[in-house]
Amino acid sequence: MTDTLNARAISLRRPSAHVDYGLALGLVVLGFFGAFMSYSATRDALVNAGYNPHYYLERQGFFVLIGIVAMTIIASIDYRRLEILATPLYIMSFFALAGVFVIGQSALGAQRWYNFGFVQIQPSEFTVLFIILAVATFCDRRSEGLRMYDVVRLLVMAGAPLGLIVLQPDLGTSIIIVLVVAGMMVVAGIPPRFMTFLTIVGSAGLTVAVYLDLLKKYQVDRFVSFLNQNSTNPAIGPLLYEVHNAKSAIGAGGLWGAGVFKGLQTILGFVPEQRTDFIFTAIGEQLGFVGAGAVILLLAFIAWRMWVIGRHAKDTMGRLLSIGIFIFFAFSCFENIGMTMGIMPVTGIPLPLLSYGGSAALVFYSAGGLVLSVSRRVGGGS
Numbered sequence: 001m002t003d004t005l006n007a008r009a010i011s012l013r014r015p016s017a018h019v020d021y022g023l024a025l026g027l028v029v030l031g032f033f034g035a036f037m038s039y040s041a042t043r044d045a046l047v048n049a050g051y052n053p054h055y056y057l058e059r060q061g062f063f064v065l066i067g068i069v070a071m072t073i074i075a076s077i078d079y080r081r082l083e084i085l086a087t088p089l090y091i092m093s094f095f096a097l098a099g100v101f102v103i104g105q106s107a108l109g110a111q112r113w114y115n116f117g118f119v120q121i122q123p124s125e126f127t128v129l130f131i132i133l134a135v136a137t138f139c140d141r142r143s144e145g146l147r148m149y150d151v152v153r154l155l156v157m158a159g160a161p162l163g164l165i166v167l168q169p170d171l172g173t174s175i176i177i178v179l180v181v182a183g184m185m186v187v188a189g190i191p192p193r194f195m196t197f198l199t200i201v202g203s204a205g206l207t208v209a210v211y212l213d214l215l216k217k218y219q220v221d222r223f224v225s226f227l228n229q230n231s232t233n234p235a236i237g238p239l240l241y242e243v244h245n246a247k248s249a250i251g252a253g254g255l256w257g258a259g260v261f262k263g264l265q266t267i268l269g270f271v272p273e274q275r276t277d278f279i280f281t282a283i284g285e286q287l288g289f290v291g292a293g294a295v296i297l298l299l300a301f302i303a304w305r306m307w308v309i310g311r312h313a314k315d316t317m318g319r320l321l322s323i324g325i326f327i328f329f330a331f332s333c334f335e336n337i338g339m340t341m342g343i344m345p346v347t348g349i350p351l352p353l354l355s356y357g358g359s360a361a362l363v364f365y366s367a368g369g370l371v372l373s374v375s376r377r378v379g380g381g382s
Contacts, residue, residue, distance in 0.1 A: 019075065020375040026298055027353065027368045030067060031361065034354035035060035038275045040260050044267045056275055056356055061359040067365030074369030075361040075376070079321060082370075086137040089130040090157070096123035108296045112168045114270040122359040124165045124173045124273040128180065129363055131158055132324035133370075135181060139188040140317035146190050152187060155198075171219050172347035176331060181273075183327045184320050187310075226345035239346060242278070242317070245270045246340040250284030250292070257288030275356040277348055280340045296337065299352070303330040309375045318374040 003353040039057035046053045073184040096114075100123060113120045124332040134157060142150055166174050185268055186195060201307060225231070225239040248266040252258065263285035265271060271281045310322030329352055336351040338344030350360045 002363075018376060018378070019372055020305055020309060022373055023077070023302060023309070023368065023375065026302045026305070027071065027160075027365065030298060030302065030353040031064035031067060031365070032061070033280070034351075034356075035064055037279055037282055037286075037354065038356040039076060040286060041274045041279065042219075045269055052197035059358070060356050060361070063361040064353075064365075067353075067361045070362060071365040073371065074366055075372035076150070077373060078377070079318060079370055079373040080134065080315075081299055081319070083137050084136045085141075086130075090134040090161075093123060093127040093130045094161050094164070097127060097161055097168075099123075100164075100168065119358045122357075124168065124170050125359045125363045127165065127369075128176055128328055129160050129325075129367055130163065130169055131177060132180060132184070132321060132328065135184050136317045136324060138313065139184070139320055143316070146185065146188055146194075148194065151185070151190060151194050151198075153182065168214050170348075171215075171222075172335070172349035175335075175347065176349065177329060177332055179182075180324050180327045182266065184324045187320060187323050189317065205318055222345050222347065226342075229342055241347060242272055243339070243342050246278050246281045247342055248282040251286040253288040255289050257291055257337065259284050262286065277336070277346070277355065278324065278340055279336050279351055279355045282356075284340075291308050295354070299333045303333065306330075306371050309378055311369055312378045313368035313374050314326060314377055318377065320372050322374050328367065329364065 039054065043053045046055055046248050052058075064208070081365055100114065101110060103114070105113045105120065112122050114123070125256055135154060138150075138154065138157065139146065147155075148358045158177060159161055161179050163176055174319055182195070182198070221236050224233075224237040225243070228236070229240060229243065231240065245265065249263065249271055252265060253263070258264065261267070263282065266274060266282045266285050271278045274282050280292070280295075283295055287295075304327040306322055306329060308318050313322055314317040332349050332352050333346050335347060335349045336355070339349075340344045350357055352364045353361060
């Protein structure tokens with residue numbers, strides 16, 4: 001308890017001038033590169049349809065600029081001062097999730113968005129970040145460790161918004177929340193027997209959900225198509241079409257790629273949702289193995305910096321914030337790139353700062369700002 005209070009006092013008293021500039025620069029470069037790739041994936045289609053060819057470039061560029069401003073502001077604030085906001089933000093996100101069912105907009109069989117004309121807001125993406133802040137704050141206040149009662153409270157804390165997200169339905173975000181909270185509890189020191197018990201219960205619950213047909217048909221079809229990628233079943237044909245064309249587009253890029261604006265499958269739109277869920281296929285076809293590999297290395301570098309900052313954080317809250325965001329970022333990258341290559345099921349999880357979308361850009365830049373705030377109190381030793 002004394003160590004935690006001392007770390008808190010030092011953090012509030014002496015914020016370091018050190019900022020992880022490598023992480024900050026990586027996030028900025030990634031965002032602008034993503035905006036350009038959205039442009040390259042949509043320009044010809046917009047021209048052929050008679051629309052402004054720069055539409056997605058201008059919008060995503062604007063979202064990136066707003067995100068960078070948010071990241072800079074958050075990075076300049078001592079993350080410990082955000083403790084007071086953890087509960088209000090958590091409650092606000094819960095009601096925002098509930099409100100989607102009343103006044104939200106539905107698309108592709110899911111009701112997840114608020115439509116404000118110029119921009120659509122997906123509250124579930126912000127909820128992941130607010131849950132990370134709430135769990136980090138909760139665990140930081142329990143320097144004696146997590147007891148069974150604390151674990152139950154954490155499960156309720158995560159389970160309430162998780163239930164609403166499952167009902168939307170949004171399987172991808174649901175999986176992320178489960179992994180993030182589980183990882184944070186492990187780092188916080190949850191006893192192994194508790195973690196084993198929770199894993200067994202969670203696995204049993206998923207089995208029951210599948211057996212009782214509680215999952216939506218298209219969600220089950222996504223996993224079936226992943227496990228049977230050579231199937232001729234017409235029921236999963238559209239899903240197999242997505243994955244097969246995604247792999248074909250990446251393979252067509254070869255070593256050096258077809259060149260920007262020159263990828264045939266990108267130009268002709270053979271891969272659905274190419275500016276969002278399947279943006280990596282546009283990268284692979286146009287920039288080839290070398291370009292796609294460079295993007296993966298940049299994503300890995302950003303994730304590594306988040307991990308290092310979390311390992312060197314001076315207190316529990318900083319450690320859990322950084323590790324929770326690391327899991328959020330790293331799994332999103334792995335799942336999105338994996339689904340374009342057929343090694344992960346299609347879930348709709350965006351590729352951080354590369355997929356088109358204002359909500360995702362703001363969330364990941366805000367998350368980056370939190371990690372940068374932690375880095376300012378780590379010092380140059382990381």
